[in-house]
Amino acid sequence: QSGGISTATHEITSGFLASGSEHEVEVVWKDSGGTELAAASTFAVAGYATIPAEVAISNVDTSKKGFLFRTVQSAEGLGNETALREQHLAGEIGGENIADDWGSDDYTWTVDLINFDQDGNAQGEFRDLGDGSSQDVFDDFIPGIPGLEGGTDNITGEIHTVVRVPKAGLYTFGFNSDDGFKTTAGNDAADSVYLGGFNGGRGASTTAFTVLFEAAGDYPMRSIWYEGGGGANLEWFTISPNKALLNDTGNGGLATFAVKPELATSVTAVSPAPGGAPFPNENISVTIADGSASVDTGSVQITLGGQAVEASVSKSGGVTTVEVDRGGAMWSSGEEVTVGLSYSAGGSTRDVSWSFNARTYVGIASDSVSSHSGLVLGDAKWTEDGGGASGQAGDLGLDLTGTSGTMVVAGADFLNDAFAKDVLTVAFWAKKSVIGNSSSVWITSESAGSGNRGFQAHTPWSNNNVYFDTQGCCAADTQRVNGDVAGYEFYEDTFWDEWHLWSFSKDMDLKEVRIDGNLFLESFGADPLSADVMDIWVGSERGGANYDRSVFDDFAIYDRALSESDLKKIASGTSAGSLDGLIAFWDFNTAPAAGGDGAISSVALADGSVVIEYTGTLKSATSVTGPYSDVAGASSPYSVAPTKAAEFYIAE
Ligand SMILES: [Ca+2]
Ligand SMILES: [Ca+2]
Ligand SMILES: [Ca+2]
Known part of the structure; x- marks a missing residue:
């Protein structure tokens, strides 16, 4: 207490508050009259990445300081997109490398600092300032640029280094780029942690990202940087504890070594990936490549949340594949999942773990034939009791009238038999709220074009046309049949105010669209379906977007083409779930219990x-x-x- 001001301080002594966590603070005090007073507030901790101690490596070759910088330049225009540029680095796109390889080891240079501009001009936060500060550092030319044809565009750079972190704690890094970048730490796909990035095009700008190192040590890091057109520059530095370029140790920068560590064995792919947002029923898969040592397949173990789970392990051509079949089990919405992997190779054991959060969802609608889970996403909700197509008590519908509601059945290979026979019907009740660009159903097939468009309907599109597309799009008859709903025999002004039974059937080359059982559209000569079904989306296109803002009910799939009399039975009150040939049926009559997000x-x-x-x-x-x-x-x-x-x- 000083000068009438009372100050209370609480020091966090046990580690760090979790990244992004929210907290309530309540202060209670008494005044001199003995009256108790209180005030409360909340705060959220800024996001940061955590690098576990086991990511650190030992026996690093410290003889070469700095960074390994590999440059790939394309004569073709390349988009400013991180995933695309990973493909460029992998040699999958962009054609011949037209960077100037002079002075390189196969297009890889050893460099002291990451402070480059395409013309060697003063650019970014670190440049010729003339003030002797830690930021007064001359820019250098980008290795290999200008390229052999004199160009300074369509460049992707890959930087490997090992950063010496002197003590555990929080460090804030900065990456200044024109255009995009991505920085990760780790040795391979199993232990790599995403630290920061900018996915797109921009002028010289800094992205800051904070990292918690759980222990001091030497950490492998990788950045990719890329440039489309116009200016090109990059800088990699710390903002705290010191603002200095990495490896600029004279100005307080962290020491780095020009090393790309090679593991005796390396995990080349994991699914779901660290930091990913998988569907909650996804299985786990891992591939491990032999290097200087060979994986002992009998030693491989997987844990989920610390509990050992059964895994199948196979090996072929020096690559070990590990699969965990979860049998359709669901993680809860947004649940944080940690996968542990342990294996032995060359007599030593490696233990590594990674985490991700399952995709968030509103609830699960279960199919009554085989309990396939429909994951209800976005702002979808169940209707009130009696809100289903029959209007009867106990009948609920799925309300997708908001702006982002959809349902996905992830992993719908149970449709493959029907797709192989090329005969099926998708039928559902819908009551429209908003007409716009929309898809009512989108079943994805791996080999179908136009967005894996295996079996798709716009009911309708914004132009009032109903479209029924199969096995790609949009050739008339072989793939598409469509028509303006105003041409439907029983169309009237109040059409969209009412519930209607929609049916889309395929009986080999014959396709039919029926409304309330009445034939609306038909076509002949449709291409066969392919039996490589991925997912079923209800009320949107695949992946969300183009939402069909309707209430849906009794979404049914049959392994035969329903007849007019079948459909008229349903239209007059028979449950769609009672007809022969039913493969899957969602009646939406069980809303998830109201509750929190525990x-x-x-x-x-x-x-x-x-x-x-x-x-x-x-x-x-x-x-x-x-x-x-x-x-x-x-x-x-x-x-x-x-x-x-x-x-x-x-x-x-
Ligand atoms: Ca600079
Ligand atoms: Ca640029
Ligand atoms: Ca219902």
Whole structure:
């Protein structure tokens, strides 16, 4: 207390508050009269990346300081897009490398600093300032540029280095680029951590990104930088603790070594990837390439959230493939998942882990034929009771009338039999809210063109035309049949105010679109479907967008072409789920229980009890299908003795 000002300080002594975490602070005090007062506020921690200690490498060759810089230049115009430029580096696009390789080792140069401009001009934050500051550093020409044809455009650079981090803690890096860049740390696909990037084109600008190193050490890092047209420059530096170019140790920069570490074995791909946002039912796959050592396939183990899971392991041509089939199990919306991988090679064991968050979703609509999960996304919601197509109590619909609602059935290979026979019907009830550019159904097939357009309908597009596309788009008859809905025999002004039963069927070369059972469109000579189905999207195109802003109900798929009498039965009240040939059926009659966004984070055995760690509200049931009720008095971690035959737990 000083001069009538009271100051209270709370020091965070146990590590760091989690990246992006939100906190409430409440201050309670008494005034001199003894009256208790309080004030509260909230704050969110800025985002940062965390690099685990095991990413550090030992025995680094410190004889060459700086960076390895590889330049690839194309005579063709290349877009400013990070994924595209990874392909450029991999030699998949861009044709011949027209950079000037003079002084390089196969287009790779060893350089002291990353402070380049295409003309060697003063550019960015570090340049000829003439003031002797840590930023007063001359720009250099980009290695290999200008290229053999004198050009300074369509360049992609790849930088490998090992950064010596003197002590654990937070460091803020900066990358100034014209145009884009991406920086990661790590040794291979299993332990690489995305640190920062700019995906696009821009003039010389800095992107700052903060990194928590859990331990001091030598960390392999990689940046890619790319340039489309106009100016070209790049700088890589720290902003704190010191503002200095990497390896500019005289000005307080972190020491770096011009090394690209080679592992005895390397994980070449993992799925889902670190930092990815997979569908919650995705399986796990890992590939490991032998190098100077060979993977012992019997040693491979996978854990999910610390629990060992069954994995199939195979090896061919020095590449080990590891697959975990989760059998359709679902991670909760946004759940953080950590995958652990352990394997031995050449007598030493490697343990590595990576994390990602499952894609967020509103709820799951289960198919009543085989329990295929429809993942309900965006601002979709279930209707009130009685909001389904029949209007009866107990009948709910899926309300996609918002601006981003859709449902996806990820991994719909159960349709392959019907696609192989080239005979199926997709039928559903829909009540339109907004007419626009939209897709009511989009079944993706791997070999179908136009966005994997295996089986697709615009019901309608913004021009009031209904389109039914199969096996690509948009050739008349072989792929597409369409027509203005005003041409439908029973069309009237109130048409879109009512529920209608839509049916899209394919019986080899014959395609039909029926409304309430009545034939609206037909075509002959359609190409066959291909039996390589990926996903089913309901109420949008694949991946979302072009949302069909309708209430949907009774979305059904059959392995035959439904007849007029079949469809008229449904139109007059028979459940679509009661007809022969049903492959999948979503009636949307079970809305997910209202609840929070809790999740079970771990389940473990301790002293003979099951210990459940969770967020939100813990609920239990005697059957996996429920009903679930709150576990009275529970708090996380919750410990329960396994005395019953079975008990199921969820957290919401
Ligand atoms: Ca510069
Ligand atoms: Ca540029
Ligand atoms: Ca329903």
